[in-house]
Amino acid sequence: MRFFECGIRYEKTLENGMQKKVTELYIVDALSFTEAEKRVTEEMKCFISGEFEVVSEKITKYSELVETSDGDKWYKAKVNFITIDEKSGAEKKQAFFYLIQANDIDHARKRLNEYMKGSMADWECEALQETKVMDVFLYSTEEQKDKEEDLKKICASPGIQKAAKRFVDSIPDGQKVTISSSGFKDAVIDKTHGHEKDDA
Known part of the structure; x- marks a missing residue:
């Protein structure tokens, strides 16, 4: 699965009662752009009563999500894993990106430290910043299993095996x-x- 960032444009009612066109960002996990658009459309039907459209889609660099029940914002963390080259002795850094749910930046930093506590490798947080992501929609465990089974069936087909x-x-x-x-x-x-x- 990949994490897709989708932009949803719709007419939002502000606190003063005025209507304003806004574009909000949401994250979904999917196998393709088509599936991502379908998934975010289905999810947003529950929250938006009027018309809306998917105006942007892109594959994100997030490798993992760090969720919590007591956070209403999403933060992007750039984490460098540090290794030593055996031949040259030089320090090498490999970057990974995490999307962290938290109340504020201090809470996000705490959640990242807790999440990385069991890591066997040396790491450092190079950057941590708030995103404009409104919410994240992930497949349930059962839905994920069904998708994996479908993928196995596809990979087992003779045509795919010949291509591989x-x-x-x-x-x-x-x-x-x-x-x-x-x-x-x-x-x-x-x-x-x-x-x-x-x-x-």
């Missing part, structure tokens, strides 16, 4: 390729000589 084999065969001997996709574990195709011994 053609892709693997197109990778030259001696190369190692990592395929990354948000919401999924990395897939590694290793054609370097001797890797079978290393894995044993």
Whole structure:
């Protein structure tokens, strides 16, 4: 699954009774832009009585969400995982982004520290800032299981397996390729000589 940011434009009634066109941002988890638009449309029908439209969609860089029951804002955290290169001894940083639900920035920082407490790797929070995200809509556990089952069925189809084999065969001997996709574990195709011994 990926996290999509969707912009919803509609006419909002302000506290003074006036009507104003506004665009609000929402996050949904989905496999595609089409699914993201469908999901956010279904969710927003419960909250907006009049007409509205999805005016923007983009795939976010968030790798994980940190939710809490007592937060009404969403904060973006850039977290660097720190490793040491064995050959050069140089420090390397790899950035990951988290979306944190909290009351304020201090609460967000506390929630991040609690969430990262069990991490085995060294890390640092490089940046933490409030977003304009209004809410996040995630699949329930059962819905997620159903989606995973559907995906397994798709991957098991002969056409998909043939396409995957053609892709693997197109990778030259001696190369190692990592395929990354948000919401999924990395897939590694290793054609370097001797890797079978290393894995044993």
